[in-house]
Amino acid sequence: MSENKTNTSFWTKVGRTFVPLVLIVAGGVAWSYFKATAPVMQRSKPERKVAVVEVRTASLGDARTVVAAMGTVVAAREVTxxxxxxxxxxxxxxxxxxxxxxxxxAELLSLDPADYQVAVKKAQSALATAQAALAIEQGSQNIAREELRLLVEISGESVAQTDLAMRKPQLQQAQADVTSAEADLRKAMLDLNRTVVKAxxxxxxxxxxxxxxxxxxxxxxxxxxxxTDEFWVEAMVSLGQLPLVDLDYLGGCPVTIRSQAGEGQWTGHVVQVAGKLNDTSRMATVIISVKNPLGTAGHPTSTRLMIDDYVYADITGRELTGVIELPRAALQDDDTVWINQDNTLDIRNVTLAWKSDDAVYLTSGVAASEQVIMSSLTTPVQGMPLKTTEDAVAGSPTDTEGK
Incomplete structure (x- = not known):
């Protein structure tokens, strides 16, 4: 029995020693096998992505500016x-x-004229009395002149013809009374006429x-x-756009006017630029004349321009010569434009002469015949590679960035 225990202990020790060694060797063999048979990853140089863009060729030309403004309709003539x-x-x-x-x-109002008609009668009577007194005095002066002549003939001596002897002061008094009576009559008639109030x-x-x-x-x-012959539109124009309004335009810059609230369209022309900035908006006031805004009294227009209405005013401004016209979408943030320069992106700063709702007009930054990018780019970077849509269709397939 002692011998059996000794044998069991021996094989137990042998198992504890060799089994780990066998496992280690087996693991090493397996690792070597998998390493020898594992696929090898080949590193390749990443392909450069090229953005495909739509372009438009810039061209030089002339353009007539239009200044968009908002204004209020006021009376050109108003009286109380x-x-x-x-x-x-x-x-x-x-x-x-x-x-x-x-x-x-035309007659608008009339007042009761009775008192003034009486005043006219009295003034007429006073004038007739003054004229009669003048006639009597003129006769008296003739008598005085004849009496003085007879006195000279009888006495044989010369007698001085003094003003008093010739009754000149009395004549002047009678003439003054007539003039005063005539003035009173004119005043009475004026007052009578003023009882009728006319437009x-x-x-x-x-x-x-x-x-x-x-x-x-x-x-x-x-x-x-x-x-009603003329209304004015007081339009607000920013100081930046004010130089585009051509005050020397023959007959005034044409203006198209549209109501903000109702329907209707009218034409007018610029009369003047007010010499004072608006206190609230700090903008200039451009006065626009609109002739016959209501039509005639007998034939009124179907759409009437209303006093105090808010309107849009499109003012035809100065003509720009030698400018680059581009769609509004071509202008990027901070007044920049993207140019396709030899199939690379060139971000340009430009100088705006004017911009409308649909287009922009440049005086510098873009030259004629250059390709302006119309597509949007997700992350525009100066110098990034580009390809036009025409080249992309004609060329070989390439990984591209979406337009």
Whole structure:
């Protein structure tokens, strides 16, 4: 039994010693096998990506600028009519309502003329009395002259013809009385004529202040009128765009006007640039004249330009000569343009002469016949390789960056 235990202990020790060695050797053999049979990775130089872009050839030309502005319609002529005499309003024209139109010289209101008709009669009577007194004095002067002649003949002595002897002061007094009576009559007739209030020009009533039966005093407001032959648009233009407005344009720069709220389109022309900046916006005010904005009183237009309406104004400005015209999409941030320079990207700073909603006009930065990139690039980098769409179609397949 002691011998069996000794044999078991021996083989146990042998197993504990050789089994790990066998496992280590087997692992080494396996590692060597897999290393010898593993695929070898070949490193290759990455291909350079080329962006495919659409381009447009720049060309030199001329362009007429258009300055887009916003403005307010105001009256070119506005007046507040006031009574020149006092009295009760006796009648009013049918057009005497807000929005009513009345022709130049037409009767708008009339005051009770009775008192002024009496004043005219009295002035006429006073004038007749003064004229009669003048005639009597002229006769008296003839008598005085004849009496002085007879006195000289009877006495045989010369007698001085003094002013008093010839009744010249009395004659001058009578002539002055006639002149004063004539002036009083003219004043009475003027007051009578002023009982009829007439429109000073073709006008529209925007405010009425009295009605039939109202007693009005002298210098009391009767109505506010605006002229209908012409309206003005006071348009706001930035100081940067103001030089584009050509004040020397024959007849004024043409302007197209559109209402912001309603329908309708009108034409006008620039009259002047106000000499003061707007206090709020710090922009210049350009005055635009619109002729016949409402049509005639008998034939009004279907769309009327309204006072205080907000409008868009497209002002035809100066002509630009020798500029590069490009689509608005070609202009990038910070006033830069992308150029295809020998199939590489060249980021250019440009000088803008003017830009509209659809196009930009450059005075420097891009030369004629250069290729301007119209495509968008995800990460534009100066000098990055490019390929035009025409070259991409004609050339061999290449990994490209999306347009």
């Amino acid at each position: 009519l006031k009574a020149q005499v006092s009295g009760v309003v006796q009648s009013a024209a049918k057009a005497y309502i807000p929005g009513g139109r009345i022709a130049k010289g 000073p020009f073709n006008a529209m009533i925007v405010e009425r202040n009295v009605n039939v039966g109202t007693y009005v005093g002298s210098q009391e407001s009767l109505a506010t009128l605006v002229g």
